[in-house]
Amino acid sequence: MQELIEKGQKAKKAAFILGKTSTLIKNSVLSDAADLLLKNEKTIVAENEKDLKAAKENNIKGALLDRLTLTKARIESMADGLKQIAALDDPVGEMLSMKKRPNGLHIGQRRVPMGVIGIIYEARPNVTADAFGLCLKTGNATILRGGKEAIHSNKAVVKVLQQALTSNNLPMESVQLVENTTRDSAVAMMKLNEYLDILIPRGGAGLIKAVVENSSVPVIETGVGNCHVYVDSFADKKMAKEIVVNSKTHRPGVCNAAESLLIHKDIAYEQVPLICQALADQDVEIRGDEEVCRLFPSAVKATEEDWGREYLDYIISVKIVDSVNEAINHVNTYGTNHSEVIVTENYSHAQQFLDQVDAAAVYVNASSRFTDGMEFGFGAEIGISTQKLHARGPMGLKELTSSKYIIYGNGQIR
Amino acid sequence: MQELIEKGQKAKKAAFILGKTSTLIKNSVLSDAADLLLKNEKTIVAENEKDLKAAKENNIKGALLDRLTLTKARIESMADGLKQIAALDDPVGEMLSMKKRPNGLHIGQRRVPMGVIGIIYEARPNVTADAFGLCLKTGNATILRGGKEAIHSNKAVVKVLQQALTSNNLPMESVQLVENTTRDSAVAMMKLNEYLDILIPRGGAGLIKAVVENSSVPVIETGVGNCHVYVDSFADKKMAKEIVVNSKTHRPGVCNAAESLLIHKDIAYEQVPLICQALADQDVEIRGDEEVCRLFPSAVKATEEDWGREYLDYIISVKIVDSVNEAINHVNTYGTNHSEVIVTENYSHAQQFLDQVDAAAVYVNASSRFTDGMEFGFGAEIGISTQKLHARGPMGLKELTSSKYIIYGNGQIR
Numbered sequence: 001m002q003e004l005i006e007k008g009q010k011a012k013k014a015a016f017i018l019g020k021t022s023t024l025i026k027n028s029v030l031s032d033a034a035d036l037l038l039k040n041e042k043t044i045v046a047e048n049e050k051d052l053k054a055a056k057e058n059n060i061k062g063a064l065l066d067r068l069t070l071t072k073a074r075i076e077s078m079a080d081g082l083k084q085i086a087a088l089d090d091p092v093g094e095m096l097s098m099k100k101r102p103n104g105l106h107i108g109q110r111r112v113p114m115g116v117i118g119i120i121y122e123a124r125p126n127v128t129a130d131a132f133g134l135c136l137k138t139g140n141a142t143i144l145r146g147g148k149e150a151i152h153s154n155k156a157v158v159k160v161l162q163q164a165l166t167s168n169n170l171p172m173e174s175v176q177l178v179e180n181t182t183r184d185s186a187v188a189m190m191k192l193n194e195y196l197d198i199l200i201p202r203g204g205a206g207l208i209k210a211v212v213e214n215s216s217v218p219v220i221e222t223g224v225g226n227c228h229v230y231v232d233s234f235a236d237k238k239m240a241k242e243i244v245v246n247s248k249t250h251r252p253g254v255c256n257a258a259e260s261l262l263i264h265k266d267i268a269y270e271q272v273p274l275i276c277q278a279l280a281d282q283d284v285e286i287r288g289d290e291e292v293c294r295l296f297p298s299a300v301k302a303t304e305e306d307w308g309r310e311y312l313d314y315i316i317s318v319k320i321v322d323s324v325n326e327a328i329n330h331v332n333t334y335g336t337n338h339s340e341v342i343v344t345e346n347y348s349h350a351q352q353f354l355d356q357v358d359a360a361a362v363y364v365n366a367s368s369r370f371t372d373g374m375e376f377g378f379g380a381e382i383g384i385s386t387q388k389l390h391a392r393g394p395m396g397l398k399e400l401t402s403s404k405y406i407i408y409g410n411g412q413i414r
Numbered sequence: 415m416q417e418l419i420e421k422g423q424k425a426k427k428a429a430f431i432l433g434k435t436s437t438l439i440k441n442s443v444l445s446d447a448a449d450l451l452l453k454n455e456k457t458i459v460a461e462n463e464k465d466l467k468a469a470k471e472n473n474i475k476g477a478l479l480d481r482l483t484l485t486k487a488r489i490e491s492m493a494d495g496l497k498q499i500a501a502l503d504d505p506v507g508e509m510l511s512m513k514k515r516p517n518g519l520h521i522g523q524r525r526v527p528m529g530v531i532g533i534i535y536e537a538r539p540n541v542t543a544d545a546f547g548l549c550l551k552t553g554n555a556t557i558l559r560g561g562k563e564a565i566h567s568n569k570a571v572v573k574v575l576q577q578a579l580t581s582n583n584l585p586m587e588s589v590q591l592v593e594n595t596t597r598d599s600a601v602a603m604m605k606l607n608e609y610l611d612i613l614i615p616r617g618g619a620g621l622i623k624a625v626v627e628n629s630s631v632p633v634i635e636t637g638v639g640n641c642h643v644y645v646d647s648f649a650d651k652k653m654a655k656e657i658v659v660n661s662k663t664h665r666p667g668v669c670n671a672a673e674s675l676l677i678h679k680d681i682a683y684e685q686v687p688l689i690c691q692a693l694a695d696q697d698v699e700i701r702g703d704e705e706v707c708r709l710f711p712s713a714v715k716a717t718e719e720d721w722g723r724e725y726l727d728y729i730i731s732v733k734i735v736d737s738v739n740e741a742i743n744h745v746n747t748y749g750t751n752h753s754e755v756i757v758t759e760n761y762s763h764a765q766q767f768l769d770q771v772d773a774a775a776v777y778v779n780a781s782s783r784f785t786d787g788m789e790f791g792f793g794a795e796i797g798i799s800t801q802k803l804h805a806r807g808p809m810g811l812k813e814l815t816s817s818k819y820i821i822y823g824n825g826q827i828r
Contacts, residue, residue, distance in 0.1 A: 215630075361819040409779040414789075
């Protein structure tokens, strides 16, 4: 697709410039972009209105419409986000190691930008500024391909970001928006190996699956979370209830929310009614196995399919297990390797769960909701990786960088 | 494909066991496998004879036939390789970081195995033992899909490796050989996302390209090297000649050999004849630009295509450039981001080349031939990554691992 090839060529040139741009200049761009977002708030909101009008005509409503909406407060939040990124340390240039070899070569590993990063996302215009900020700070050029429903909003935001770039004498092609929002442009982006160094999908399970299956550009898979809380027979009871309720109900629509509860059989008689009632009090629907339904009669019978579901809603599956081994096996079978929790006071069970559960983040006695770049102290995040290559768990600035070996010699040959 | 699904399921179970196996046991397997290779040398050579007979009937010869051949010495070398891997530190379990958050959570990042690693390679039976050793040491199960020409040799080697596993009470499915060697099995492996955590192609440019383009399993791209040596106007002349000759002729058939020479115009009149003659003395064919052909009349005229070629042979392209900027631009345009060399005594030129050349390894005043796991001090290597995701440059044991966050709480909720 011609648009993407041209954007790829320009992005590659921009990436070369960004790679040698100082942190001071990059921070200046971020700060200017924040100011310009505020200054152009009315224009951006007006462009967003066009998207909202079209969306309503297409019968888009609820959470989707809400995510598409830009208000003064949301634009302020986008600007704040850019300022926060400006305040973070720049990881580029850090030496990860340097050693002297027996032949006198000094071999160092230096952190460098990825180059050109592609982001495919849905109709969330706030991602536009956010992704730009993280990529720019790490010296990367960005090609953004947002959802078609947000095209006017995205154009308005990108225009402002590009103003901040040019006013700092950086190429405006450091961030580019793909204007063709047909399916074809997404597919073309997934095959743009010549220009894209990595591709990050941000959005729902369907989008991520499509990108993983079709992209020949290296992908970082983010986000699907069928997260479990396992309440061990040795759990502190008050803590168990609090962690289950928090993991499920603090924000049910996000990937680190709990979707499934496992309870040890020895405490099921007492704990199933208590914990299920606490969940029900928060309007959570319980889908239990046979024994759970017996102990908590307002539970619905769970099907095999329920164990693998990411509800993203006020629903939880509940199962009674015989042992920590069964809990670990269940989690490794049905989980999505995102965030998994054990509540226990038993040392060996805690260690076994940490060792044997295969997930990006494994918790003892804490809510699954902590799997988040801010909570981990990264200051910002581009997403949560559920793959094992390159990055696993919340991804901050470092995860948007690569490395290269630099070797100082004085005439060494083999 | 049923064979691959079954092998995938078994590999996943084996990976769970390997993930909790101690370094002592893993080393014992490696040591036993080395002994068993030597003990079964005659059987392996006899099976290899079948492959060689078939290969000769199919008119395979030269380097291909040589790589397929197993001799007593080569089996000893495979065994030595496994013993060397046993002697290396086990990276699994290493804590990469551990910090306490303001809310009291202790968040640590622990190095863990990848899980199941797929390797697709050509008719080189020594890769079978080598890949197994590296993957086992890092706690990974391995599915090997070697070239069809080596099927008897590979079966014999894998049988021995599996004996070493079972005699240490580990599942024999820790290493499995795909017995279907049709194109279909390679394609099926590239889509085996449910069971494979990563896929590493080892072989020529065609194989790697096919895997990168078709795999939905995360891939580590290895190896194509169109490497350059740039001789700056400030180069030490003796050093320049030695580094060029070594980079080109020490082992022309490998990816870190130089394929192209750039010479600054200010020293071209003197250096082009000297360096080209030194190369010609080693039977290297010179393909030069117009000026090079004038200065060294036995050079052949290079075409545009030559600048992008990985000859893997006694051929080099030679071009005269106006400046270090032009050299960097040429390298970034035609190179494959593998290994790039500047020869110079000028401080600023050296730093600029290190900063601005986009490659896995960038050298000042040393041969490109050092891009190698052993030379970098890793003790072993699974290949040289030319992508930017996860690993870049020579990959040792660490690059076969992932990480997971382990979080110690005491009841934290959000």
